[in-house]
Amino acid sequence: MPLPTHLPAPRRLPAAQIPALRWGIFGPGWIAERFVQSLLQHSHQRIVAVGSRTRHHAQAFADNFGIPRAHGGGISALVNDPNVDVVYIATPHNHHFPAALAAINAGKHVLVEKPLALNAQQVQGLAEAAAAKKVLCMEAFWSDFLPKFDVLRQVLADGMLGEVHTLLADHGEFFTPDHRIMDASLAGGPLLDLGTYPVALATKTLGAPTQILAMGEPAPAGVNGQASMLFRHPGGAQSVLNTTLFSQTSNRALIAGSEATLTLPDCFYAPGPFTLTTHDRRQTLHWEEECNRYQQLHHEAEHFAWCVGEGLLQSPVRPLSDTLLTMATLDEVRRQLGIVFNEEKA
Ligand SMILES: NC(=O)c1ccc[n+]([C@@H]2O[C@H](COP(=O)([O-])OP(=O)(O)OC[C@H]3O[C@@H](n4cnc5c(N)ncnc54)[C@H](OP(=O)(O)O)[C@@H]3O)[C@@H](O)[C@H]2O)c1
Structure with a gap:
C-alpha cells in the first residue's frame, strides 16, 4: 500500500479554549526551571506561586522568574494558597505521591512529573482520590x-x-x-x-x-x-x-x-x-x-489547561x-x- 504524499499535520488545540490557569510550582529544581521557562516564553499560563522545603529556595526561584509568592515549609502552604488553580509537582520520584495527594485533598488540580508515582498501587490511589475530589490529575509525560x-x-x-x-x-x-x-x-x-x-x-x-x-x-x-x-x-x-x-x-x-x-x-x-x-x-x-x-x-501545560477548561x-x-x-x-x-x-x- 503506498503512503500518502504528506504526513498528517499535528492537531492544535484552539487557543481560545485554553484558559490561563494560575500555576503553583512545587520542587523548584532542574526540570521545574525548564518548565517555567517554557510556559513563560511560549504560553499564556500564569505562574503565581512556588513551594519548597525551604523559604529561602522558594524565594530565590521566585525572584529568578518574577513569581509573586514563595512558600517554604513543604507542600502545605502552596496547596492552601487560594490563588493557585493547579500544582505542578517536580520533586524526586518518591515525593510525587504524598505531594500529589496533598494537592488533590486541598481541591487543586495536579500535574505530576513522570513517573506519576512509584508503582501501580500509588497511581491507583491518586486516581481514586482525584475522582473523589473531582480534580484533574495527570502525569507530565511531556512526549x-x-x-x-x-x-x-x-x-x-x-x-x-x-x-x-x-x-x-x-x-x-x-x-x-x-x-x-x-x-x-x-x-x-x-x-x-x-x-x-x-x-x-x-x-x-x-x-x-x-x-x-x-x-x-x-x-x-x-x-x-x-x-x-x-x-x-x-x-x-x-x-x-x-x-x-x-x-x-x-x-x-x-x-x-x-x-x-x-x-x-x-x-x-x-x-x-x-x-x-x-x-x-x-x-x-x-x-x-x-x-x-x-x-x-x-x-503539556496547555493541554492540561484545555482539559480543565473543558471540565475533563x-x-x-x-x-x-x-x-x-x-x-x-x-x-x-x-x-x-x-x-x-x-x-x-x-
Ligand atoms: N520531563 C522531563 O523531561 C524530566 C526531566 C528531568 C526530570 N524529570 C522528572 O522530574 C522530577 C524531578 O527531577 P529533577 O532532576 O528536576 O530533580 P532535582 O532538581 O534533583 O530536585 C527537584 C527539587 O526537589 C526538591 N528535592 C530535592 N531532593 C529532595 C529530597 N531528598 N526530598 C524532598 N525534596 C527534594 C528540591 O527542592 P527544594 O529543596 O526547594 O524543596 C529540588 O530543587 C523527577 O521525578 C524526574 O523524573 C522529568
Whole structure:
C-alpha cells in the first residue's frame, strides 16, 4: 500500500479554549526551571506561586522568574494558597505521591512529573482520590503532548505501518555518582527516570504485554544500573527495550510493520525528526523540526489547561489508565529484577 504524499499535520488545540490557569510550582529544581521557562516564553499560563522545603529556595526561584509568592515549609502552604488553580509537582520520584495527594485533598488540580508515582498501587490511589475530589490529575509525560507525537499517533491510527511486529527503543545516559538517580533513598536507578519512555512507547503502541522478560545489572551506588526488557504483546508483536545510567546510548526507537517502518533517531522521546519508509524503500516521508527539547514543555501545560477548561477529569491524550499500564509493566520488570523501593518495604 503506498503512503500518502504528506504526513498528517499535528492537531492544535484552539487557543481560545485554553484558559490561563494560575500555576503553583512545587520542587523548584532542574526540570521545574525548564518548565517555567517554557510556559513563560511560549504560553499564556500564569505562574503565581512556588513551594519548597525551604523559604529561602522558594524565594530565590521566585525572584529568578518574577513569581509573586514563595512558600517554604513543604507542600502545605502552596496547596492552601487560594490563588493557585493547579500544582505542578517536580520533586524526586518518591515525593510525587504524598505531594500529589496533598494537592488533590486541598481541591487543586495536579500535574505530576513522570513517573506519576512509584508503582501501580500509588497511581491507583491518586486516581481514586482525584475522582473523589473531582480534580484533574495527570502525569507530565511531556512526549505525548509534543506535535511530533500527535503526528505519530495519526500515522499509527491510519494503519500506515500495516501489521506491527517489532518495536525497538532505548534510553541511556551517563550519570555521575552525585546525581539523584544514583540515590536509593530517592527511588534511583534508570527505570523510572529513563526506562519509562521506552516502556510507555511500547505499551501505548502495542498494548499491555502478555509476557515480560527482564534482565538487570546493579550499579555500585546500590541502585539498579541497567535493565533490558523483552515484551510480547497481543497478536505476537515484540518490543526490545533497554535503559541504563552507565552510558550514553543511541536513544533511538523503531516501530516496524508489514507495510512501513518508523525510525526515530536520537532522542526519540523529545522534539526532533523521524522518517516513515515503505518496506520496499521506494517512498519515505520525513518529519523535520528543531531538537529544541525543553522549550516544548508548554504543550503539556496547555493541554492540561484545555482539559480543565473543558471540565475533563481525564486527559484524552494521557489518561491515568495509560500511566497505570506503564507503571504496572515497570512493576513486573522490577519484580523480576528484585528492585524494591524503600517506601515499599514493610
Ligand atoms: N520531563 C522531563 O523531561 C524530566 C526531566 C528531568 C526530570 N524529570 C522528572 O522530574 C522530577 C524531578 O527531577 P529533577 O532532576 O528536576 O530533580 P532535582 O532538581 O534533583 O530536585 C527537584 C527539587 O526537589 C526538591 N528535592 C530535592 N531532593 C529532595 C529530597 N531528598 N526530598 C524532598 N525534596 C527534594 C528540591 O527542592 P527544594 O529543596 O526547594 O524543596 C529540588 O530543587 C523527577 O521525578 C524526574 O523524573 C522529568
